[in-house]
Amino acid sequence: MPPCSAVPVVLTAAERHRLKKLAYGHKTPHQMRQRATVVLLAARGRSNARIAAETRLHVDTVRTWRGRFAVGGLPALADRKRCGRPARFTPVQVAEAKALACQLPAETSVPLSRWSCPELAAELTARGITDAISASTVRRWLREDALKPWQYRSWIFIRDPDFRLKAARIMDLYARTFDGVPLGTEEYVISADEKTSIQARCRCHPTLAPGQARAMRVNHEYQRGGALAYLAAYDVHRAKVFGRCEPTTGIAPFMNVVTQVMTTEPYASAKRVFWIVDNGSSHRGKKAADRLTKAFPNAVMIHTPVHASWTNQVEIFFSVVQRKVVAPNDFTNLDQIRDRLQAFEDRYNAAAQPLQWKFTTSDLDDLLARLDRHTPDRREESSAVLAA
Structure with a gap:
């Protein structure tokens, strides 16, 4: 009997593109990569024997996948369902x-x-x-069901009685609205805070650069070279950072960064500049708001809810600083920290885009509703403690 001729394979442009991604993709399973390669070679008119020699597969395997693709297309390259072993557990x-x-x-x-x-x-x-x-x-x-009972996350229960009001005001400012009125072109929103105790840790041995199959190595032992605080004010809508290093935090250092911002344009001649701050001792309460307004009449201080620093966008910038500038801590002295922070600030301002803040007042209401459903007894407990 004459030998059976190989099944012809004709590919569309889309099928060829998909098969090439499967054949050359780094994350493609090995078996799927082999099957895609067989089909691509078959589409070039190669015989089954030649494909088997090139792919080091048995000729029957080549014939099988070539025939399946010719009949069922790309879906036919997947494994067929098998009955398998009976389930042991109900x-x-x-x-x-x-x-x-x-x-x-x-x-x-x-x-x-x-x-x-x-x-x-x-x-x-x-x-x-x-x-x-x-x-x-x-x-x-x-x-x-994506269950991971061996993991845990810490959290702080809402205990600010005015949480919704304070958080909604900040969400509105991020959306360029205040008290239901859209912000004008001469109104700005500044998010400010302090990153405390950035230490200069001089390693006893030089840090080794990464190499082939080797991560960067930082010596565990170090000598302390002091610490400083990094204060930053972040323009939410212009994505511009104003930072400065101070020996410590406090009212005077905070007012220094405020002065640095408010004495430059366009903030000096702005109609209003909203300063979003947390409840740290440097800017806590009505006294801090009055002090800011007295120094700069066009400045308005907005406090975040208690234990809700996540509503302050400058914290995102600080997380970037921690990951890209501070860690791993290997500085010979405080001057090196100041120079690194200033250089990174310039680099960030040159390419930064406003953060895509997607948490709105609607999301805030959904969050509070979920907390009320899941922990009503704790909510009543917290309210009773605050009332007492």
Whole structure:
């Protein structure tokens, strides 16, 4: 009998583009990369034997994937569904395992602070929910619902009675509105704060630059060279930073950065300049607001809610400074810190764009509603403490 001719493969432009991404993509699974390569070579008119020699696959494997693609196209390159081994655990057992993971161990009389997959597997067996079960099986179940009971995040419960009012005012200012009236072209919003105790840690051995298969190395031992504070005022809508280094924080250093901003244009002749600050001792309460207005009549101080520094955009700039300038801390003296911060400030101002702040007053109302639904007793407790 004459040998069977290879199935012809004709690709559209879209199919060729997709197959090339699969064949040469770094994140493509190895089997899918092989199948895409087979189809691409088949589209060039290569025989099955030649493709098998080039890809080091068996000729039957080449014939299989070439034929599947010719019949079903790109979807046919995926593995077909298989019946597999019968499930060992029932859906009820899986649901009970996830429910246990969503409880604090202390609430179930287990002397642990957090669940781990091995601990959950042992507890499921001890309670008779399942027979012997591996930690990897429990981890796979939890991954389906993105459950990670071994992780935790700290948070502070809202205890400012005027939280909604204060936070909404700041959200409106970010949206260029104040008391329901849009801001004019001669009105500006400044977000200001201090980054305290930036230490000069002179390492006992020089820092080693990164190399092949080696991260940058910073010596653990160091000598202290003092510390300073970095004060910054960030123009929210113009994405411009005004910073200065001071020996410490306080009223005088804060007023220094205010003066630095308010004596330059366009702020000196502006109609109003809103200063968003937290409740730190340098600018806390009505006295600080009066002091600012007395020094600069066109300045208006706006305080964030208590323990809500996340509403202050300058904190985002400080996080950038911490990651890109300060850490890992390796400075011989304080002058080197000042020079580095000033150079980074110039670099940032040259290319910065306003932050894409997406948290609005509607999101704020949704957040407060969720907190009321989940923790009503704690909300009443906090209100009672504040009232007392």
